[in-house]
Amino acid sequence: MTYETPADLQYTDSHEWIDDREEALRIGISDFAQDELGDVVFVELPAEGDTLQEGEACAVVESIKAVSDIYTPVSGTVTATNDAVRDRPELLNSDPYGDGWLFEVDGQAPDDALDADDYRKQIE
Template sequence: MSFEVPDDLRYMESHEWTSTDDDTVRIGITDFAQDELGDVVFVELPDEGDEVTEGEEFGVVESIKAVSDLYSPVSGTVTAVNEALFDQPELVNTDPFGDGWMLEVDPSDGGAFDGLLSPEEYREQIE
């Protein structure tokens, strides 16, 4: 099976993706992760203004099969939370790289992407 792995994103081994737009980092889970989870029924996310720490848990995604922790690829302050997921958690399944995004963070560390996987490295991991 082939999974979508956009070339303009960076990835964590724990299957979160990140994109950078100016000073903000957007975070979600990958197509592979949502497929492994199955139908997502609940998403727990931090509040706007909360701090997240690189490599630490920031929330939980619950599916019909499992409960999985979500890990932050960067340290910083949460500037936006995708509140649509509270009413429509299935967006994580139907559009993991678009409407299913989870958080936006103002990173406190500019070199935060150094330890993340390139699209090629992530593809190798999930094959």
């Protein structure tokens, strides 16, 4: 199967993506991750104002298959969370790179983030 991996994003080994926007870093899970999880039925997100440390579990995604922790790929303060995905967790399956984003952090992208080509090689 071929998974969508937008070239303008960075990726982590644990299947989160990072969109480096001017105002903050937007974080979500990859198309590969949502497919592995199956139908998502519940999402728990960090609260705005929470301080996160790179690598810590900060969110939970529950699917019909499993409950999975989401690890923050960056340190910083949560500046926004996606209420739409809380109300409609299936957005993670239908639009993981668009309406299915999870939260935003005022941090810097990690130096060890993968580009789209390297991430594609990892999930093949």
